[in-house]
Amino acid sequence: MKALVCILLLLETFVFVVQQQVDGGLNENEISQQISSEDGRQNPPQTDTLRAEASTDSQQYCNLGIPDIHAALRELTATVTEQKANIRELTATVTEQKEKNRELTAADTEQKENIRALETQLREQQMFILEELNKKNDEISNLTLSQVEELRKENRDREIAFSAGLMESGSGYIGPFTTEITLTYRKVFTNIGNAYNPVTGIFTAPLKGAYMFRISIYGHGGTGATVSIIKNGQHMVMVHGDQAQGTLNSSNGVVLILEVGDVVYVRLWSGRRIADSENNHNTFSGFLLFPLREQELCRM
Numbered sequence: 001m002k003a004l005v006c007i008l009l010l011l012e013t014f015v016f017v018v019q020q021q022v023d024g025g026l027n028e029n030e031i032s033q034q035i036s037s038e039d040g041r042q043n044p045p046q047t048d049t050l051r052a053e054a055s056t057d058s059q060q061y062c063n064l065g066i067p068d069i070h071a072a073l074r075e076l077t078a079t080v081t082e083q084k085a086n087i088r089e090l091t092a093t094v095t096e097q098k099e100k101n102r103e104l105t106a107a108d109t110e111q112k113e114n115i116r117a118l119e120t121q122l123r124e125q126q127m128f129i130l131e132e133l134n135k136k137n138d139e140i141s142n143l144t145l146s147q148v149e150e151l152r153k154e155n156r157d158r159e160i161a162f163s164a165g166l167m168e169s170g171s172g173y174i175g176p177f178t179t180e181i182t183l184t185y186r187k188v189f190t191n192i193g194n195a196y197n198p199v200t201g202i203f204t205a206p207l208k209g210a211y212m213f214r215i216s217i218y219g220h221g222g223t224g225a226t227v228s229i230i231k232n233g234q235h236m237v238m239v240h241g242d243q244a245q246g247t248l249n250s251s252n253g254v255v256l257i258l259e260v261g262d263v264v265y266v267r268l269w270s271g272r273r274i275a276d277s278e279n280n281h282n283t284f285s286g287f288l289l290f291p292l293r294e295q296e297l298c299r300m
Contacts, residue, residue: 160206161287162196163189171277175268176223183227183266185284196286202265205258209291214253215266218281219274221245226269229254232262249281255289 164185166174174183184201196203205211217239219225224242228235229252236256241248256264266284268274276282 158207158209158288158291160193160195160211162191162193162203163283163285164191164196164198165189165280166274166276166282166284167278167280169278171275173273173275175273176271177268179270180267182230183268183282183284185266185282187280193288200265201284202263203286205260205262205264207288207291208259208293209257210255210289211258211264211286212253212255212289213264213284213286214251215239215285216249216251216281216283217241217274218247218249218276220247223273224248225250225274226272227274228267228269229264230267231256231258231264236264257292 165187166183166185168187175181182201184198186198188196188198191198193206195206203213213229215227215229217225217227219241221243222245224240225248226238226240226242228238230236237252237254239250239252241250256262258264264286274282
């Protein structure tokens with residue numbers, strides 16, 4: 001029982017001393033007074049014998065505990081000082097973290113603003129690209145239509161072909177004459193492009209290019225049949241047939257390079273004779289193979 005009372009007294013004194021040490025510190029006299037004061041409160045007046053025993057036991061226990069209390073106080077003071085330093089460091093760390101958080105928040109806000117600006121710029125660029133694509137599509141559509149129309153016109157210009165027979169009706173001989181004559185093939189079978197004139201018998205090239213011409217002749221024996229294809233007054237090729245009796249026929253063809261305005265026609269030689277009927281034995285035909293450009297003509 002006495003030991004328990006002394007332990008309680010020491011604990012209360014220890015708590016008080018710790019508190020005072022934290023607040024400002026106590027010296028050894030104050031600690032002794034506090035212990036005596038507490039001892040007086042905890043031990044009311046007793047008989048002389050009991051008081052003497054209690055005083056002796058308390059003094060023994062207290063004398064044994066006081067050195068340990070000072071050591072504990074020093075250790076606690078060091079711990080408190082260390083904790084205060086730790087608290088200051090933690091406070092500084094928290095402050096630094098708050099500052100970093102504010103910086104990160106500001107950076108995040110800036111990034112969001114940048115993202116919104118980029119999104120706006122992207123939308124504007126998309127709109128611009130779409131508008132440009134629509135313009136290009138319209139231009140391509142217009143250009144395509146224009147090119148199609150131009151190609152149609154060019155193809156129409158390239159549609160050049162004719163074929164004609166010598167007599168429109170009836171039958172009979174042409175020739176012989178004392179001079180060459182230009183034959184007029186009056187029975188027109190085809191005249192695409194109207195480049196052949198059945199009145200004059202002359203084909204006039206409307207387009208620079210390569211043209212194919214062909215003629216056929218028919219006659220009776222006894223007088224030869226000879227005709228020539230003429231280009232711009234120059235002899236190109238000849239068709240000839242001759243035998244003593246019976247019928248005769250012959251044909252020939254040529255590819256000519258013509259400039260715009262060049263003329264091609266057929267001439268019957270002097271002293272020669274051809275025969276024709278509703279069967280159209282004598283024909284003159286021609287057509288455009290393909291147009292030519294200047295550089296193509298140079299290569300040829």
